[in-house]
Amino acid sequence: MLRAIYDWVDERLDITPLWRDVADHEVPEHVNPAHHFSAFIYCFGGLTFFVVVIQILSGMFLAMYYVPDIVNAHASVAYLQSEVAMGAIVRGMHHWGASVAIVMLFLHTLRVFFTGSYKHPREFNWLVGMLIFGVMLGLGFTGYLLPWDNKAYFATKVGVQIAASVPVLGPYIASFLQGGDIVGAQTLARFFALHVFFLPAALLALLGVHFILIRRQGISGPL
Amino acid sequence: MSKKVSRRQFLTYTLGGTAGFLASGMLFPMVRFAIDPILRKGEKGNFHDVNLKESEVTDIPKQVKFTEHRKDGWYNPPKGETLTAWVVRVKGEIIALSPICKHLGCTVNWNSNPMYKNEFFCPCHFGRYYKDGTNVPGTPPPKPLDRYEVKVENGRVLIGPLQKT
Numbered sequence: 169m170l171r172a173i174y175d176w177v178d179e180r181l182d183i184t185p186l187w188r189d190v191a192d193h194e195v196p197e198h199v200n201p202a203h204h205f206s207a208f209i210y211c212f213g214g215l216t217f218f219v220v221v222i223q224i225l226s227g228m229f230l231a232m233y234y235v236p237d238i239v240n241a242h243a244s245v246a247y248l249q250s251e252v253a254m255g256a257i258v259r260g261m262h263h264w265g266a267s268v269a270i271v272m273l274f275l276h277t278l279r280v281f282f283t284g285s286y287k288h289p290r291e292f293n294w295l296v297g298m299l300i301f302g303v304m305l306g307l308g309f310t311g312y313l314l315p316w317d318n319k320a321y322f323a324t325k326v327g328v329q330i331a332a333s334v335p336v337l338g339p340y341i342a343s344f345l346q347g348g349d350i351v352g353a354q355t356l357a358r359f360f361a362l363h364v365f366f367l368p369a370a371l372l373a374l375l376g377v378h379f380i381l382i383r384r385q386g387i388s389g390p391l
Numbered sequence: 392m393s394k395k396v397s398r399r400q401f402l403t404y405t406l407g408g409t410a411g412f413l414a415s416g417m418l419f420p421m422v423r424f425a426i427d428p429i430l431r432k433g434e435k436g437n438f439h440d441v442n443l444k445e446s447e448v449t450d451i452p453k454q455v456k457f458t459e460h461r462k463d464g465w466y467n468p469p470k471g472e473t474l475t476a477w478v479v480r481v482k483g484e485i486i487a488l489s490p491i492c493k494h495l496g497c498t499v500n501w502n503s504n505p506m507y508k509n510e511f512f513c514p515c516h517f518g519r520y521y522k523d524g525t526n527v528p529g530t531p532p533p534k535p536l537d538r539y540e541v542k543v544e545n546g547r548v549l550i551g552p553l554q555k556t
Contacts, residue, residue: 222417229421233464240465247465253427254420
């Protein structure tokens, strides 16, 4: 049945080469944990991507109940967490997943560093990876404010003050982040926009480049 | 072709099954979370005193307003929402009609159109109802107006939730 549907579509649209291109890639022996178990360190990049997918999915669902407004933000989070079925689990996935994503990303960075995979000809992909790192930290920083509780508020105040300590540009960065003179209604609105539109878009674009480059250049050789 | 499952097929099924199991474990909480409003039971409404004595109910529909406090997710309107009922005595029985037109949800009014005396009239598409809420045949509404539950206590009229039809 499924086979027949697939064949029907494939005959007309020739979709096989599309997914073959994605699925058929070289996995050298030294990165395959089935050959050398220690090769699991090569899994962290893929795990980071997997967690990012969970973050995007759970975030989409959380957005069904969340409102980015200083009067209702905390109440809506409390509602979805304690009154909506599975709310604690879905929010938990997003909450813990955020930390797991950063940890995985960091382990991936360490692996790339200690195997020297960033060297010629892959310098460019290292830079793209650093940009992804920045975007991920931005996602963590902007997402932290959204529950609009005490921890969120004061963490953001501290974060904005750190940003404000940048020479010359500091005050401008702080104003941009706050959307005004204080951490308040406008800060919450723009952090929400950054968290769900701007940064995820940037992240997906950068991930696209990251993956295209690794396919182009192949996985770096054994130590 | 033999009917035996080949090694490749077996591995494909096993891998696919495992992946499907893991994916559904991940997706189930999120889907359940999203469809919660469908599975949620509605709150039971209360009866409201509308400051109307039983003896004041005549066979001419009388409009009464009352306030319903309904929680809307995390939002609880401080003043509640104002609802309207048309209270009328039909064949000795007191009924309270909802003013929401059964055609497309506009608000009907008693005797508001000079062309249709002693009828509920909906200005949107000229829907009409008789005094007891029955829709006038040949006008847009497909069903009679909804009725609120009515209770009389100590000679006063109390209006409850909408009746299930």
